[in-house]
Amino acid sequence: MQKVEQMTILENRLIAKDTYELKVTGALMNEMRTPGQFLHIAIGDGWEHVLRRPLSIANVDHHIVTIVYKVLGKGTAKLATKRQGDQLDVLGPRGNGFPVENIHDCNILLIGGGVGIPPLHYLGKQLLTQGNQIFSLLGFQTKEQVFYEREFGRLGEVMVTTDDGSYGKKGRVTDHVAQFKGIDLTFSCGPKPMLKAVSDLPLPGYVSLEERMGCGIGACFACVCEANDERGYVKVCADGPVFRKGEVVL
Amino acid sequence: MQKVEQMTILENRLIAKDTYELKVTGALMNEMRTPGQFLHIAIGDGWEHVLRRPLSIANVDHHIVTIVYKVLGKGTAKLATKRQGDQLDVLGPRGNGFPVENIHDCNILLIGGGVGIPPLHYLGKQLLTQGNQIFSLLGFQTKEQVFYEREFGRLGEVMVTTDDGSYGKKGRVTDHVAQFKGIDLTFSCGPKPMLKAVSDLPLPGYVSLEERMGCGIGACFACVCEANDERGYVKVCADGPVFRKGEVVL
Amino acid sequence: MNLAVELQGLSLKNPIMPASGCFGFGREFHEFYDLNELGAIMIKAATGTARFGNATPRVAETSSGMLNAIGLQNPGVESIIENELPFLQQFDTPIIANVAGSTEEEYVYVANKLSEAEGVAALELNISCPNVKNGGIQFGTNPEEAMALTEAVKAVSRVPVYVKLSPNVSDIVAIAQAVESAGADGITMINTLIGMQLDLRTGEPLLANGTGGLSGPAIKPIAIRMVRAVREHVSLPIIGMGGVSHAEDVLEFLLAGADAVAVGTANFTNPYCCKNIIDALPDTLDRYGYASVKDIVERSGRRGISISSS
Amino acid sequence: MNLAVELQGLSLKNPIMPASGCFGFGREFHEFYDLNELGAIMIKAATGTARFGNATPRVAETSSGMLNAIGLQNPGVESIIENELPFLQQFDTPIIANVAGSTEEEYVYVANKLSEAEGVAALELNISCPNVKNGGIQFGTNPEEAMALTEAVKAVSRVPVYVKLSPNVSDIVAIAQAVESAGADGITMINTLIGMQLDLRTGEPLLANGTGGLSGPAIKPIAIRMVRAVREHVSLPIIGMGGVSHAEDVLEFLLAGADAVAVGTANFTNPYCCKNIIDALPDTLDRYGYASVKDIVERSGRRGISISSS
């Protein structure tokens, strides 16, 4: 049976411009093991926010799950006001995450843009324990928004890009991807144009999509995406958010 | 200039069934000196509660204002979840309170019903310091709802009634008012039927009305009440909540 | 406490059901609780053939509400009967099947098919979807068209036909009276109000479809007003909806004149919402002095509604 | 930043004004801030003679909104001109006077009087008050009646006439086009949606009037949709309103097609609301890349609106 549970906030701190790292714990922790899955989080009491917010699992460690989120609109702004000890209404984990079981001894390139970066961190950690070599290419708009460079550094080689060149390499991640040689597999998460560019690379891999969600569990058809197979369409919340390259129309 | 200010909650504790005593402090304290005035309080952040809640000043002491409120609907239920250190958005104090300046050496009867009781406490305290003798007649539905018996006891003689007879005298306050002899002036606050019954007594005095409010400052005409004089109507928020007996149609 | 209600052709163990489009075909919510607990299930709209629906984004949040423009995405009536209904047939919970279309022929075709399907206890004629150009809303804003369509569907349906009304009209009572005179067995109301949200960065509508349907607690006062107005003029059973999220809201709809209540958007905020409401209903009714759901309906002084004695 | 806007016959230093009925005649709010800061002031509705309005309770809270049924209480047009306008005339802020009535004669009488009064820069013809039986809503739901009334009022008014539209209609564009063809100088929209809340203890409506007008953030998506629809078909200036509580909401209305924006309910939640919005507007526009209010209006690609060059 699926569960919605109150989890307890342990920490909620600013780690970069508008970007927070949130640590929570609770009974639901036992379900959290697949990178790429998301938690569907209810924000605020009362019904001011009728829709939950999908946020990815960025790390799981010692019964603590970490989420890294950017304040974009009203819901994440409200989330940023939560304090240690507050309860958080969490549905999840949901979705089909990254397939990790059978990947061993590969050269892996993680390609992330902005708030697409967090799920790649937990993915990289798991892939590393399975004997893969991890390279990370992380794109941000500007210097103040850079986060988790050190965390990805623990997994392997990291290249950071900023759109304005204020930190790391200047430009978009896709401008620099050619510098990584001998890659067997890519995993990417970020804005659609980035995913599209990554998909055009002659490398196998997986992409993780973002789409506005209603239910987050597959019942409302809010988050569909055109599929390249006979299904015609897939639901990002239930069939994804992770898809094989080429599986969906970007 | 009128002010809306963030006040700090010092305490918010259950003192009787569904009834809380809330203590707050802040810069606005300098304005609070008239019993019968109310604070117009915004509850919740976001705009789930678009209307403020009028709550009376129950006491002012050492730069701390006390409010006693009953949880009735969504707003007061939310207020009951506030904790020490939380901020409260307060507009006020508003309204015309009880006229106390020129009342000396009188036998005063305070007649309160339910959530009409809190403002009478602050009123009684002020009247006492002006050499009046205070009698209090306080009505509740049932035993568990009784509050502030001790506080009124410090002002003078107190009689408590409960509708079901579970505590004090059985019946309504108006059933017992005849037992107080030699009264010069009554001050009453409570439900309309009670105020009406009190108004029918052959004693001069003042009543404090409750009415649903929009603005709370006299601009929206939500809280009008028919007046017995040439004005035709009065606004509870701005002309009241306190009126002379006979001034308004009950 | 007895929560049962008897509507025209529908025996419900309690008056609570998920609203169409907010519960898919039940599968996903069955992972949260047993669907046998529900009074009924209103399934997602069916059309004659499969529809892909609108481009994304399809939903946006508003203050105490949301906008949706799914666009009647569904696999088509035959696929629904073949692939979705069998799952629901295992439960002891009546299915109310939402019927949509672009033309009268399509409505009649879909209604005919669905009314034959096992487990379908009633049809819900959706003449009020605001999210597709030819989604039937023209039938919902014009009394004559509403009447003609209801008659055509009634002529082929083997089960009671409930008509779902649009709130985007000057006079909802006129539409309700039209479908009553056309022989509808009941009314469901309200569908969503047409709304829009702009993306401030582009100046363009946030939903790919431009407009979307507004639902959620924000619209409850409008729904209550409309249910009350229709109840004063129409004696058909009414399944009320629009912003229900607590047991108190159910009581408010029943007092306004509804005979049963559907829950839409709140299923997204809290997937247990219908179950929680059903669990809370006895205590809530008791607190306000009602002995049963029937007691509310009887005491709210409504005009003689045809309650079947079955 | 330049916040000024020029509407038909109205020069505003910024596009923000309190909405009618939510700000009285200004006195009370002047205790909170200087009314010179406002772009304009829309005053409470005036009728031919004094009206007491509806019984209380007159307001109720809903999710992200409120219901009101004040019932056009006002001291009558003459008393307003004598006792209320002098206070407002001291400010350098145009007064937009809301005109109500039960009959065409009453509207014409009130319009005539108010349009002569010092400081009144425009009239707002309220054909959309849902809270009184004869409060003009019949003029607001029927295009022919709206047209006839607008013509009659235009014939006597010495100042521009803005017509305030009701959202409780199937086709708001038709009403807007009717008043445009009748010579209206502008449109204000939207008035409140008709709603109801029940008192669960009695089963009866909480407001003494039964129904009330729904306002506040809950209705913003409906207002935005309607402003956008009217903007696509009508070239008159539009003063948009419905749920505005932040500077972002103002931008959304301007992008939808409004030329200025009024704030109603939010004045109750926060009496400084209009001032706060005005103060926040430059930063907000800047953040979204606009150089002035005019810049938004020009870049939002609307049809040729008559912006006077004064």
Ligand SMILES: Cc1cc2nc3c(=O)[nH]c(=O)nc-3n(C[C@H](O)[C@H](O)[C@H](O)COP(=O)(O)OP(=O)(O)OC[C@H]3O[C@@H](n4cnc5c(N)ncnc54)[C@H](O)[C@@H]3O)c2cc1C
């Ligand atoms: C599977 C998945 C995983 C995600 N993981 C992360 C993460 O780890 N960290 C992070 O910062 N962000 C993540 N996002 C994006 C995140 O969900 C949005 O940024 C967030 O919902 C915005 O909410 P808001 O209240 O700030 O914005 P608002 O504009 O107030 O939101 C209004 C509505 O739109 C939806 N919405 C707005 N922007 C997005 C978006 N980009 N994607 C999906 N829905 C959106 C909201 O969920 C809400 O329903 C993820 C999105 C998806 C679909």
Ligand SMILES: Cc1cc2nc3c(=O)[nH]c(=O)nc-3n(C[C@H](O)[C@H](O)[C@H](O)COP(=O)(O)OP(=O)(O)OC[C@H]3O[C@@H](n4cnc5c(N)ncnc54)[C@H](O)[C@@H]3O)c2cc1C
């Ligand atoms: C001048 C004045 C002083 C008051 N002083 C006190 C006090 O000291 N202690 C106390 O417990 N109560 C007091 N009340 C009553 C108190 O305002 C209401 O009980 C409270 O607003 C209910 O809010 P809610 O969120 O619980 O109810 P809801 O039903 O959620 O409220 C919805 C709306 O109705 C209004 N409302 C509901 N009941 C009342 C009511 N009885 N009177 C006025 N407005 C109401 C609310 O303010 C709100 O706008 C006073 C009322 C007035 C007018």
Ligand SMILES: Cc1cc2nc3c(=O)[nH]c(=O)nc-3n(C[C@H](O)[C@H](O)[C@H](O)COP(=O)(O)O)c2cc1C
């Ligand atoms: C995402 C979504 C999809 C919907 N799809 C349908 C539908 O297919 N058919 C239909 O008749 N109503 C549909 N509706 C309307 C609901 O059934 C319901 O009438 C409306 O949402 C009001 O109820 P609520 O406020 O509880 O959500 C949909 C509503 C939402 C939010």
Ligand SMILES: Cc1cc2nc3c(=O)[nH]c(=O)nc-3n(C[C@H](O)[C@H](O)[C@H](O)COP(=O)(O)O)c2cc1C
């Ligand atoms: C208490 C109250 C009184 C109102 N009185 C009037 C009025 O007299 N004339 C009028 O045209 N509109 C009146 N309105 C409608 C508002 O001017 C405005 O159109 C509506 O409330 C929507 O804006 P909002 O959501 O910002 O409140 C009133 C609204 C409220 C809440």
Ligand code: FES
């Ligand atoms: S969000 Fe409802 S189906 Fe994906």
Ligand code: FES
């Ligand atoms: S509450 Fe607005 S006038 Fe009293």
